[in-house]
Amino acid sequence: MKAGLLGRTLGHSLSPQIHKFFGDYEYRLYEKEPDEVAAFLQAGFAAGDFDFLNVTIPYKQTVFALCDELTPMARKLGNVNFVTRTADGRLRGDNTDAFGVERLLDSVGADVRGTKCAILGAGGAAMTVRAVLEERGASRVTFVRRGELPAQDDELIVNATPVGMFPHGDEVRVDISQYASCRHVLDLVYNPSPTRLVREALACGKMAADGLVMLIAQAYRAACLEGLDGSNLFLYGPPASGKSTLAKKIAAATGWTLVDLDAEIAMAEGRSIPEIFSAEGEAGFRAVEKRELKRAAAGRNQVVALGGGALLDAECRAVAEAAGRV
Numbered sequence: 001m002k003a004g005l006l007g008r009t010l011g012h013s014l015s016p017q018i019h020k021f022f023g024d025y026e027y028r029l030y031e032k033e034p035d036e037v038a039a040f041l042q043a044g045f046a047a048g049d050f051d052f053l054n055v056t057i058p059y060k061q062t063v064f065a066l067c068d069e070l071t072p073m074a075r076k077l078g079n080v081n082f083v084t085r086t087a088d089g090r091l092r093g094d095n096t097d098a099f100g101v102e103r104l105l106d107s108v109g110a111d112v113r114g115t116k117c118a119i120l121g122a123g124g125a126a127m128t129v130r131a132v133l134e135e136r137g138a139s140r141v142t143f144v145r146r147g148e149l150p151a152q153d154d155e156l157i158v159n160a161t162p163v164g165m166f167p168h169g170d171e172v173r174v175d176i177s178q179y180a181s182c183r184h185v186l187d188l189v190y191n192p193s194p195t196r197l198v199r200e201a202l203a204c205g206k207m208a209a210d211g212l213v214m215l216i217a218q219a220y221r222a223a224c225l226e227g228l229d230g231s232n233l234f235l236y237g238p239p240a241s242g243k244s245t246l247a248k249k250i251a252a253a254t255g256w257t258l259v260d261l262d263a264e265i266a267m268a269e270g271r272s273i274p275e276i277f278s279a280e281g282e283a284g285f286r287a288v289e290k291r292e293l294k295r296a297a298a299g300r301n302q303v304v305a306l307g308g309g310a311l312l313d314a315e316c317r318a319v320a321e322a323a324g325r326v
Contacts, residue, residue: 001025007056012166012191022223045085053083060124067093079124082222096221100214101132107252108207110184113137118150120173121161129158159187166191176201190215216253232302232324239308247305259304264292290316297323
């Protein structure tokens with residue numbers, strides 16, 4: 001399986017790393033100028049350079065017009081971020097961003113029924129956000145174009161522009177502290193994570209999230225469409241490397257069950273990790289850890305954050321590798 005991402009400037013992209021979560025396939029970045037896109041799509045699929053392509057700004061609407069057939073979702077949204085080639089050589093466009101927007105909204109607990117919403121931007125990503133918000137019952141959804149500002153009574157503000165993206169992470173479209181009615185802030189930018197807009201929103205006491213959950217979610221949806229959905233994902237690394245934080249984002253993006261192995265151990269034993277170490281020593285703790293890892297490995301569709309030493313034992317590593325991706 002070969003795949004990739006089509007865009008104009010992709011130095012900021014985390015897509016290759018994200019796709020590694022869901023399948024062992026090659027994933028490349030393809031930077032193209034506007035006049036190269038059409039020929040690149042046809043020639044690349046014909047030559048077998050890729051089996052599917054993701055599409056990012058500024059080409060989602062461009063590729064929409066180049067596809068020979070479209071899924072109902074892509075047709076509804078008017079843009080494409082996922083392209084495959086049918087057996088007879090036709091380009092088929094789909095959109096997995098809507099799934100990503102839904103998961104992003106859910107990750108901050110945003111119930112938009114009857115709420116007033118503002119979307120910074122008016123491109124393909126903005127249209128996708130609007131469609132999801134309207135489907136979920138928002139009372140008003142307004143595009144805020146360059147030079148404009150959201151209304152003071154907007155309750156949800158979404159940045160659907162590249163403003164604030166690496167290497168311009170100090171940029172922001174609005175001073176979010178000026179919007180007292182706004183309860184939720186979403187930024188589709190994911191690099192840096194968190195973005196300045198999200199940091200400022202959190203400092204004001206608002207619920208906020210950047211686009212990393214959406215990025216993971218749309219990649220997961222693409223993997224599912226290609227039949228690459230995994231059984232479990234185990235995150236492993238030294239303390240403070242981000243296992244628990246990333247596990248929460250992946251679980252939010254996929255709907256998988258979140259399992260923190262250290263928390264499971266503490267719950268099963270009725271005492272903290274330091275207490276187990278103090279009473280049983282490291283050997284005793286590792287025996288309990290192995291038991292709980294085996295129990296977790298028996299499940300499916302889980303994101304498991306492992307302890308820093310969980311896979312030093314060969315049997316534990318074999319259990320994890322047999323039950324999913326590490």
